[in-house]
Amino acid sequence: MQLSTFEALAMLSAVLGILILGTTLLRTNLSFYRFHTLAIVALTVWIGHITKEAHLYIVAAAVLLVKVLFIPSFLGWVMKKAEVGSDKQAFIAAPLSMHLGAIMLGVSYLLSSRIPGLEGVHQEGSHLGSTAAMSILFTGVLLMLTRRAALSQILGFLVIENGIYLFAVTQTHGMPMLVEMGLLLEVLVGVMISGLLLFNIKKSFEHIDVSQLTDLKD
């Protein structure tokens, strides 16, 4: 079996997503996130090209603008302001969680074998689009579960969102544009609010370790 362009792009986005898990340096995480989302943008354009759904191009452009260009730069700015460089104590060592992510890619391959692919986009009997989407979902969950810094939590949320978006795009002919745009706006607002919240956490707690936020402070 040869990988079609669609499948290759889907797998590329999944692999780049898993590479986010591999380091605790937040700046590297952000640039991996950028490339990971760029692969998803390329995939959206490609699906638009195959299915002749013109609105997917607009969605791709909006995703490029918001999730590839704006959000990582904004988070980078937040990082600089809040003076956090790396996620000090992850619950699981970064390399280990990356390998766990790679294994979850295999698990999602098995899980997705029952989900039929989109007519015309997938090859007969292939379901790598939903495999990639599920694996990205798992990656995001791993990121949120294993990291302590609030910034990693935001990143994990973004990765999960990417997974859901990819699932929608690969299984349907894209959601209505209004829904996509609404989601994008929501993500944007969510990230900005949590970014600002991060400042306040940093100011009042002098760290951004979410595992200690439950401790009471006078």
Added chain:
Amino acid sequence: MSIETNTGEILKNSGTFLASLIILPPLTIGILRKTKARFQNRIGAPLLQPFFDLAKLLQKNETVSEHASWLFRIAPCINLTVMLLLSLLIPWTSLTAIPHGIISADLFLIIYLLGLARFFTVLAALDTGSAFGGFGASREVTLALLVEPAVMLCLACLGVRAGTSDLSQVFSYEATRLTGQYGLWFLAGCGLFLSSLVELSRMPADDPTTHLELTMVHEAMILENSAANLALAEIGHYIKVALLLGLSWQCFMHCLPSHLLSDWTARAIASTGGIISLALFIALIESLAVKLRWTKLPEFIAYAVAMAIFSYLIALSV
């Protein structure tokens, strides 16, 4: 396949192979150093400087520590011999020096021959009893331990897909079950490239131009060698650079559309160009990035292992 291939082709293959084995390794290093120098706004040594260095070293008088045994003097010879043997076995260029079927280039043989060369380098480093040699040796072995699974898994995945452990068949340009497996080739290539950065003691793992013995890995091990002994160790290392870069480049080359590489000349040019462009890429990395702290290195190697796991998954699923 039998030996009935005509003599002319064998001569052409072996001649080109010999020429590339002699010229390419030092030239690759020369290009790497020149590019790094240009990045730092220096003119840099000429491209052929590694050749001049080797010629100079071969003329010098050797100094051997009085505590060193025969092992210290023989280790670079063994190292070079193993590397020359490996150059016949590893498919690091598109041409095969030996016609198929005469020697089996088994992937486990290759990995353990690399291990054998490392073993003797480490022994020689420990033999002189210098503290720095011990440092370097201990680090080299630690790195090798971490990197070896990645290399083995990458090669084994290709082997499993092709249904053979003979690398010369896995990497041959005839139609096999691996033809068109771009994802597998690419991931395996990435994994091999990342691991060869560590194996060759290049930048993220080790700074080859450092002056501080405390941070050296490979350089610390050959600190005691001089003259011809050093020259042999250096040639061995140069060949290793060309072999490992060539191996990962061959993986990337199989990702290219096959009609581009249909004839002999195109493949030969692509192989040579590929090794040189990987060397340029390493020079780029070394100019832009810094050496990783020793405790951070497992994180870097984990990326190579992750690539290997990905290719394993693909090899399983496809």
